Amino acid sequence: MAAVLLGGCTILRAPSSSSSPPSPPSPSLPAPPMQLPSQPAPYQAAPPQQPTAHENHLSPATRSLVTQARAQVAHGDLPAASSTLERAMRIETNNPLLWIELGRLRLAESNAHQAEVCGRKALALASGDHDAQTQAGRLLADALRAQGRNQQAREVETQPFMN
Amino acid sequence: MARSKSLLRRILLIIAGALGALAAVTAVWVVHLDRVVIREFQGRHWSVPARVYAEPLDLYAGASVGADDLEEELRRLHYREGDPAAGPGIYHRRGGYFDLHARRVRFVDELREPGRVSIRAGGDSVLELKGADGAELPVFRLDPLLVGSVFPVLGEDRIVLSPADVPTLLRSGVKLVEDRRFDQHHGVDPYGILRALWANLRAGRVVQGGSTLTQQLVKNYFLSDEQTIGRKTTEAVMALRLEAHFTKEDILVAYLNEVYLGQDGERAIHGFGLGSEYYFAKPLAELNIGELALLIGLVKGPSYYDPRKHADRARARRNLVLQELADARLIDSTAAKRAAAEPLGLRPPGGRYVPAYLDLVRRHLKRDYAEADLAAAGLAVYTTFDPRAQAAAERALARHLSRLDAASRVRGAHLEGAVIVAEPNSGDVVAVVGGREVGAEGFNRALDARRPIGSLVKPAVYLAALETDRYNAATLIEDAPIELKLGDGSIWAPQNFTHEIYGAVPMARALAESMNLATVRLGLAVGLPKIADTLQRLGLEARPTLNPSLLLGTVEMTPLEVVQIYTSFANGGFRARPRSVRAVLDEHGRPLKSFEVQVEVAAPPSAIYQLDRMLTLVTTRGTGRGALTRLPPGMVAAGKTGTSSDTRDSWFAGFTGSYLAVVWVGYDDNRVTGLTGAAGALPVWADTIASLKSAPFQPVPPELIEDRWIGFGDGLETRPDCNADAVAVAVPKGTVLPGNPSCSSSPGGALTDKIKTWFKTIVH
Numbered sequence: 001m002a003a004v005l006l007g008g009c010t011i012l013r014a015p016s017s018s019s020s021p022p023s024p025p026s027p028s029l030p031a032p033p034m035q036l037p038s039q040p041a042p043y044q045a046a047p048p049q050q051p052t053a054h055e056n057h058l059s060p061a062t063r064s065l066v067t068q069a070r071a072q073v074a075h076g077d078l079p080a081a082s083s084t085l086e087r088a089m090r091i092e093t094n095n096p097l098l099w100i101e102l103g104r105l106r107l108a109e110s111n112a113h114q115a116e117v118c119g120r121k122a123l124a125l126a127s128g129d130h131d132a133q134t135q136a137g138r139l140l141a142d143a144l145r146a147q148g149r150n151q152q153a154r155e156v157e158t159q160p161f162m163n
Numbered sequence: 164m165a166r167s168k169s170l171l172r173r174i175l176l177i178i179a180g181a182l183g184a185l186a187a188v189t190a191v192w193v194v195h196l197d198r199v200v201i202r203e204f205q206g207r208h209w210s211v212p213a214r215v216y217a218e219p220l221d222l223y224a225g226a227s228v229g230a231d232d233l234e235e236e237l238r239r240l241h242y243r244e245g246d247p248a249a250g251p252g253i254y255h256r257r258g259g260y261f262d263l264h265a266r267r268v269r270f271v272d273e274l275r276e277p278g279r280v281s282i283r284a285g286g287d288s289v290l291e292l293k294g295a296d297g298a299e300l301p302v303f304r305l306d307p308l309l310v311g312s313v314f315p316v317l318g319e320d321r322i323v324l325s326p327a328d329v330p331t332l333l334r335s336g337v338k339l340v341e342d343r344r345f346d347q348h349h350g351v352d353p354y355g356i357l358r359a360l361w362a363n364l365r366a367g368r369v370v371q372g373g374s375t376l377t378q379q380l381v382k383n384y385f386l387s388d389e390q391t392i393g394r395k396t397t398e399a400v401m402a403l404r405l406e407a408h409f410t411k412e413d414i415l416v417a418y419l420n421e422v423y424l425g426q427d428g429e430r431a432i433h434g435f436g437l438g439s440e441y442y443f444a445k446p447l448a449e450l451n452i453g454e455l456a457l458l459i460g461l462v463k464g465p466s467y468y469d470p471r472k473h474a475d476r477a478r479a480r481r482n483l484v485l486q487e488l489a490d491a492r493l494i495d496s497t498a499a500k501r502a503a504a505e506p507l508g509l510r511p512p513g514g515r516y517v518p519a520y521l522d523l524v525r526r527h528l529k530r531d532y533a534e535a536d537l538a539a540a541g542l543a544v545y546t547t548f549d550p551r552a553q554a555a556a557e558r559a560l561a562r563h564l565s566r567l568d569a570a571s572r573v574r575g576a577h578l579e580g581a582v583i584v585a586e587p588n589s590g591d592v593v594a595v596v597g598g599r600e601v602g603a604e605g606f607n608r609a610l611d612a613r614r615p616i617g618s619l620v621k622p623a624v625y626l627a628a629l630e631t632d633r634y635n636a637a638t639l640i641e642d643a644p645i646e647l648k649l650g651d652g653s654i655w656a657p658q659n660f661t662h663e664i665y666g667a668v669p670m671a672r673a674l675a676e677s678m679n680l681a682t683v684r685l686g687l688a689v690g691l692p693k694i695a696d697t698l699q700r701l702g703l704e705a706r707p708t709l710n711p712s713l714l715l716g717t718v719e720m721t722p723l724e725v726v727q728i729y730t731s732f733a734n735g736g737f738r739a740r741p742r743s744v745r746a747v748l749d750e751h752g753r754p755l756k757s758f759e760v761q762v763e764v765a766a767p768p769s770a771i772y773q774l775d776r777m778l779t780l781v782t783t784r785g786t787g788r789g790a791l792t793r794l795p796p797g798m799v800a801a802g803k804t805g806t807s808s809d810t811r812d813s814w815f816a817g818f819t820g821s822y823l824a825v826v827w828v829g830y831d832d833n834r835v836t837g838l839t840g841a842a843g844a845l846p847v848w849a850d851t852i853a854s855l856k857s858a859p860f861q862p863v864p865p866e867l868i869e870d871r872w873i874g875f876g877d878g879l880e881t882r883p884d885c886n887a888d889a890v891a892v893a894v895p896k897g898t899v900l901p902g903n904p905s906c907s908s909s910p911g912g913a914l915t916d917k918i919k920t921w922f923k924t925i926v927h
Contacts, residue, residue, distance in 0.1 A: 060224065079759075082757070083757060086759070087221065091221060091223060091226075091302070117737065120737075121737050121762060125735070127863050128866065
């Protein structure tokens with residue numbers, strides 16, 4: 001399950017995964033890696049009413065918490081991972097990347113409904129950030145499929161931000 | 164002769180028989196006591212009430228915790244200024260630099276061992292964190308503050324120590340003072356009894372007890388308080404059996420956890436773990452020899468030597484214990500002398516008592532736990548409580564209620580109020596003020612005062628309108644008199660609060676200025692069932708009665724229910740249930756249950772975004788504009804005033820980027836206050852928010868929504884350089900707006916300018 005989640009979570013690049021090749025994305029959780037700059041700028045909340053493109057990043061603090069949450073998942077401690085992610089969300093309340101991460105965790109917990117809501121919330125927050133929108137859209141489609149709502153999943157996948 | 168011989172034999176037989184029967188009965192009794200001792204002691208469960216912890220404060224570069232805030236927080240957690248190398252619980256501050264020796268802490272998701280951290284903080288925020296190895300630390304959280312405990316049924320409160328938690332000096336000190344031959348005897352100490360007897364005879368009164376620690380433990384743990392020969396015998400037998408089955412270590416640690424050390428109202432302080440927190444507000448491991456000596460001395464008579472009531476007796480007792488410890492060479496005699504000259508070092512127990520918040524916690528827990536488990540099973544409850552927000556809300560409410568009472572002509576009546584502060588994106592309740600008497604248990608208005616919400620309902624009406632896609636912020640609606648024939652045949656003729664009539668007004672203005680007539684007309688056009696649907700999606704549990712007066716807020720809600728509704732506005736249309744408990748751990752720190760954030764879709768994000776932007780106009784141009792003078796410059800807040808009929812209830816509900824707060828002000832007997840939402844509740848709200856560090860409300864604009872300038876009075880599209888009354892509103896992209904012919908909007912490319920200007924208008 002940990003591998004599935006890690007395979008599906010791509011907000012962070014594994015710091016030193018050169019020795020072991022990354023596990024192929026599971027067909028149910030497709031998500032190619034999102035490239036992050038190696039020195040991410042601290043997350044700046046976009047000024048309001050700015051529909052121009054911007055990118056969401058994780059701050060060093062939330063980045064380290066996401067890393068910690070993944071380690072907790074790898075140890076099979078999903079509740080702890082959830083609480084770590086919520087801690088990150090209190091630090092950066094409007095970062096869609098954290099909602100995507102939480103949604104992936106919910107999928108790993110087989111809670112497809114909450115994963116879907118996380119996907120929708122992430123999508124709303126990702127407005128103006130193409131990469132984040134794509135990831136949120138994938139999460140949403142996966143969550144819909146996990147509930148057998150394949151038609152709706154396909155509709156999400158044909159949205160303009162999905163390519 | 165033969166006769167008398169046989170008689171003698173018979174008597175002897177009877178005596179032997181009686182003795183045998185007695186021995187048998189005694190044996191049965193001893194076996195019974197033996198079983199009781201084994202059963203009760205082996206499966207022993209200390210009665211430990213659930214302990215409630217606040218949200219730990221997270222530190223990271225950029226966290227809005229200035230150097231002074233940090234020191235205040237460390238003091239709240241009972242960290243002491245000193246040399247951090249000496250051990251956990253100590254910090255050293257030089258300007259903005261802090262060197263901290265953090266304690267061992269149990270969090271929901273991990274157990275953290277003690278360690279050194281250095282923190283550099285500026286005036287307003289944390290700048291840098293480093294670990295013991297000097298490496299950058301991305302994030303570090305402080306200890307969770309103990310807020311209180313869910314009160315025990317029998318009044319017994321304790322913090323259970325494991326053998327590893329017991330300082331060596333405490334072990335040897337307690338044995339020295341209470342039972343010198345503890346390591347030699349088998350539960351009962353004949354020498355001790357003789358010594359006590361001799362001492363009592365010489366003194367002519369009881370000055371010494373001959374009880375061993377084991378007997379004292381048996382007495383407290385198994386037996387009642389009566390002093391009879393029978394009970395003394397039982398105690399002795401049980402003590403012997405206890406010693407036969409359990410190690411000295413088991414018995415000593417149990418004794419240290421059981422012993423009674425004081426009384427705090429209804430609450431009995433048991434054990435050295437709690438004793439340390441109760442008298443010195445720090446963990447046992449951090450006590451110095453003087454403090455430890457005082458606790459050891461208290462065993463003899465916690466009320467007689469009560470250091471808070473009889474400081475002189477307590478000091479003499481402590482110094483006697485110090486002397487004994489020095490004589491037995493357990494401590495250095497110069498150290499003993501130095502400690503004897505020190506003050507007692509008492510400190511008030513940690514955390515202020517917050518019954519209103521604990522009340523919410525108890526209600527949330529009751530869904531999942533039995534009362535008895537909460538009172539006795541030693542659970543640790545981790546909550547979303549924020550002591551800073553609680554203090555801010557209490558201060559603001561108290562200050563304004565006193566001011567309003569003084570200004571009021573109603574003599575002898577005292578205004579009441581309630582405040583709830585929550586985190587908007589999760590529904591986490593961070594503070595609850597249930598009335599102006601914050602320390603008292605009693606009517607919790609924040610949770611139980613169900614009052615008409617007045618105009619707080621209006622955003623739901625406007626949201627329902629936006630959701631139809633037939634309305635936007637610039638749509639003109641008619642503010643004109645209206646008379647409705649109700650189901651019972653009566654006529655309903657609402658009026659504006661100002662008793663004026665405004666005619667055709669843009670929707671944004673009608674909401675900002677809380678116009679009743681325009682709202683009733685809008686609501687009737689949209690349809691009451693739609694508005695009831697919207698309210699239920701937002702989180703109202705019971706379907707409201709479909710009466711036109713619903714549109715003006717005759718529906719009754721508690722402040723907590725209003726928090727639920729407004730969370731959906733603040734959270735981009737996602738509903739989150741108000742939550743106070745994050746997780747519950749059992750007595751061993753194992754997670755029992757966690758209450759994870761759960762959100763549901765309540766309304767389309769684009770409609771909510773349009774509404775939220777209209778709600779920011781309430782605080783810049785509308786009935787809530789009084790808030791801005793109290794808020795820090797640059798703050799963007801959205802919210803709504805509410806006033807019920809004849810000003811019986813004064814409400815304000817609103818949010819920034821960081822906090823959502825709902826305030827109610829009124830009289831308990833529901834009399835007229837003369838206060839609108841803006842006059843009563845709003846200042847409380849604004850001062851609460853102003854004293855918390857808060858990010859401005861900056862919702863992410865949906866891609867299908869754009870900003871346009873309209874005249875606030877006429878709703879016509881305009882430019883800010885042309886119309887001084889221009890306000891920016893959010894409308895669906897491509898919406899056709901009738902323009903002001905004298906100043907048509909500049910075409911394309913000027914959007915960013917508009918944004919900047921809009922920003923300036925709200926960030927003045």
